[in-house]
Amino acid sequence: MASTQHVLLSPAELAYLHAALSLTPPIRPDGRAPAQFRPLIAETGILPGTNGSARICFADGTEAIVGVKAEVERTRLADGATAGTEWEEGGSARGEGEDDDGGDKAGDSDWVGLTVEIPGYRDDDAGTAFLGAMLSEALLADGAFARRLWINRRFHWKLYLDILLISPPLSYPLPLLSLTTHLALLATRLPLLKSEGDEDPFFDDDWAAARHLYPRGSGSSRTTKESARPPVTLLVMAVGNNIIFDPAKEELAVADVALAVSVAEDTAVATSTAATMDLDDAAVPAARSLRLLSIRTIDPPSRLTPPGVPNAANSAYGATTAQNQPEARTAEAEAVEGVWRAPRGGAKPLVMAALVQKVLEKGGVADEVLDALDAVDLG
């Protein structure tokens, strides 16, 4: 599994790392601040054969590309028949109560296909399935995303997201894959629909007229109910009393608890403020409010690290008990300062709540990441 891959660090190194990260402020191996992300290079529109694509390269050398492809698919009615066969009666029965942007435009989670490919791991590996489930869960959580793929009552777009990590997984790739997916979806464009109503869809063949899946720009083109940005998933961990964002592999190896938190921008508020505060553009990002979409506990690899042996129990330092009494080896050794022991048990509910709170707070990391991704040129 990707998060629990073997970390080649000795118990002494682990103890040192843990101690350094527990200081206030924590000292991270790469000198970052606790809430600082790794520097990254991002670009979009790199794959000409896709509806939208993006590439992100982190400073530690991990790199991911995401391609989004869309296909038109016939919508299956809930009773299993295709929409075309029983169209006449079904259409007239539901036509009366039709509401333009109401529940009739309901999407289905089957309309999105998401695959994750990590080199060195089988595609049916549990860790890969976990990553894929986490990313699609965040995407589909608010139910608004599938609604964007609605064409008419008989047809919808089927969106295939192919997420490829093209470097070896040097660190847990979740934040990288999530940010890349976010950018690719922002850059995704779908051809402009020319047909009307429920007839067979017919599209404008001018790619320049294609519309973004997530419309950009000022409030006029945005619809109020749907969030204007795809979600981002952030990896956050706690060591001692410190909360650390975007941990590298070595940092994750000493984590007490690690969480993946998915957030999205809530635009119901953002658009209304944008309308009232046209004059002051800078006020808009401050008014951004976030929505919490999903949280998952990541099994930290620290539980699989080898324990250190304190001098008192080490026969090389004159301890004899371990040799004479085999019972003593299984007995619980007291925790010794500076000797690494893999953490046992879970995390206090309060610690977990603090981690989530830190992600969601106003002007926090989630805001910063969304602002930074805003600056990427979508071509």
Place this chain on the structure above:
Amino acid sequence: MSDRRRINGPVGATIPPASEDGASREVAGSRGGRSRPPNAIRKMYLKTGVTPSASGSAYLEIETSGRSGVSGLKLSCTVHGPRSLPRSSPFSPHIILSTHVKYAPFATRQRRGYLRDPSERDLGTHLEAALRGAIIADRWPKSGVDIIVSIIEGDQDRETSKTQGDESWDLMNALSGCITVASAALADAGIDCIDTVAGGVAALVSDKGDGNPSIVIDPIPSEHDRILAACCIAYLPTRDEVTNLWFKGDLPASDAELYTKLVEKGIQASAKANRVLVECLGETVG
């Protein structure tokens, strides 16, 4: 990859027609409301030592709701090990857990194949995270243990002929059951744990009658009009620690209170399941 070893049923299978007895349904409301108080879990039956050939095993059954056609959850878990790792595998200072969660092909409305699909693998990863926190792993270096949970019957309403997107919420209920039953089977196998871990689910639901969403524990998706958010928690009561937290839904971040309450209720549900678990283990010993 398709399964080539067995003769599978047709791919495009149809759902058997279900006649809707309109009169009785209309009275009870279209989906049938919740019959329990909001902070009560369903009754459950737990028994350890049901599979003689395994080193530990347990069976969990959760009460069906009052309506016909709605089945309760039925889970069986076997634990094989601890046993030595194969010679080819590298040294491990800890016990190596491998968890498998599999729905029986007939467990849900939509037939499942024999091979595990991504959602089942995902459940297995969640279960592994929940159990790894509870097991004292460094007492068994160089060994492995297999934990296999089969979901014999899923927690689904078979009468509703249309799919309402309930399946994703069903996974949470299934996971909480998996955690409880696996914990009982681990204890039956005599594998040292720091505490018994049990799963609990809490959900923020909105019903048609009253506009305000409310928090209930152990929700049945078919009993509620809409589920806004849900969380599944694996909790160690004596240490007051959470080994696995899975939250899904859509909550405004400004209302942190709501999230905290949801987690609190999840812990409460888990503590209730734990009482059943401890009682069952006490019976076996006594």
